Amino acid sequence: MHWYWIDRITVFESQKRAESVKAITLAEDHLHDHFKFAPMMPGSLIIEGIAQTAGLLLYEAKDYKEKVVLAKIPKFTFHKVHVVPGEILTYKVQLETFREAGGVASVQAYRNEELLAEGELMFAHLGQAFSDQSLFADGDMLDMMRLFRVFEVGVAADGTKLLDPDYSKRTEYP
Amino acid sequence: MPSNEEIFEGVKNALVEALAVDDDEVTPKSTLVGDLGAESIDLLDIVFRLEKTFEIKIERGELIPDDIANDTQEKYVKDGKLTELGLVEIKKRMPFADLSSFETNPMVQNLTTILTVQDMCYIVEQKLNTAQ
Numbered sequence: 093m094h095w096y097w098i099d100r101i102t103v104f105e106s107q108k109r110a111e112s113v114k115a116i117t118l119a120e121d122h123l124h125d126h127f128k129f130a131p132m133m134p135g136s137l138i139i140e141g142i143a144q145t146a147g148l149l150l151y152e153a154k155d156y157k158e159k160v161v162l163a164k165i166p167k168f169t170f171h172k173v174h175v176v177p178g179e180i181l182t183y184k185v186q187l188e189t190f191r192e193a194g195g196v197a198s199v200q201a202y203r204n205e206e207l208l209a210e211g212e213l214m215f216a217h218l219g220q221a222f223s224d225q226s227l228f229a230d231g232d233m234l235d236m237m238r239l240f241r242v243f244e245v246g247v248a249a250d251g252t253k254l255l256d257p258d259y260s261k262r263t264e265y266p
Numbered sequence: 267m268p269s270n271e272e273i274f275e276g277v278k279n280a281l282v283e284a285l286a287v288d289d290d291e292v293t294p295k296s297t298l299v300g301d302l303g304a305e306s307i308d309l310l311d312i313v314f315r316l317e318k319t320f321e322i323k324i325e326r327g328e329l330i331p332d333d334i335a336n337d338t339q340e341k342y343v344k345d346g347k348l349t350e351l352g353l354v355e356i357k358k359r360m361p362f363a364d365l366s367s368f369e370t371n372p373m374v375q376n377l378t379t380i381l382t383v384q385d386m387c388y389i390v391e392q393k394l395n396t397a398q
Binding site: 163164166188189191192193194195196214216 | 283284307308310311313314317318323325326
């Protein structure tokens with residue numbers, strides 16, 4: 093099982109911002125219990141999807157060399173919580189701080205033009221100290237970038253097309 | 267160059283935002299961990315906020331020298347305690363900190379507990395001075 097809480101990244105500007113989409117579907121198991129006759133997307137999983145979007149932005153910013161984890165949610169507000177199957181959310185993240193040790197992103201979740209939630213997420217680069225620990229495998233984050241089709245839309249820091257750093261393993265997109 | 271009061275205000279605001287504490291809880295002598303409830307990850311948050319507020323750069327390990335704290339070669343840390351050499355090095359690298367009570371039982375896990383609001387102000391002041 094994989095822990096993917098976005099479907100696709102649609103905007104990816106290195107070291108600046110990213111956008112992703114998440115389609116809510118009744119096929120998702122957790123919605124059968126949350127809640128049984130009134131399925132509703134849990135807010136925590138909306139935050140996780142936003143964190144995956146911002147986390148990949150930080151991962152690429154450090155040249156794919158260090159694992160990134162969501163370290164803290166300094167502030168987060170849900171303006172609306174009723175998100176149901178059949179709806180499509182857009183997550184937007186802007187990198188406010190990017191340092192050796194991690195970074196901070198301003199984030200928002202939208203349903204069409206409607207602002208559902210907004211906040212600030214803080215991430216930490218795990219550094220080489222954790223490189224031997226199996227929190228997740230080394231290539232996982234890069235695989236996520238391929239899966240979310242970042243390299244179809246990504247723009248590198250110098251304004252050129254963002255290229256998959258490992259051509260030999262690149263996914264052939266249809 | 268901001269005045270001492272302005273530096274304190276900036277540090278206070280950073281701490282209020284990072285730790286969700288009230289203004290009046292933040293005094294120069296408050297300890298970040300003991301009095302204001304900071305956890306280790308909050309230190310990173312505080313550093314980010316100070317960097318943004320004062321347009322300075324605080325490098326990884328400048329608050330707590332992590333190469334000393336995480337030493338596994340028993341040069342600076344042995345049985346969870348700082349060695350004599352470790353203490354000398356910590357004093358050199360953390361000149362802002364009052365280590366007098368820490369020295370009586372220098373358990374490395376307590377190193378973060380000594381940091382005070384005043385220490386943060388000192389670090390900011392030093393950074394601003396160097397930048398001038």
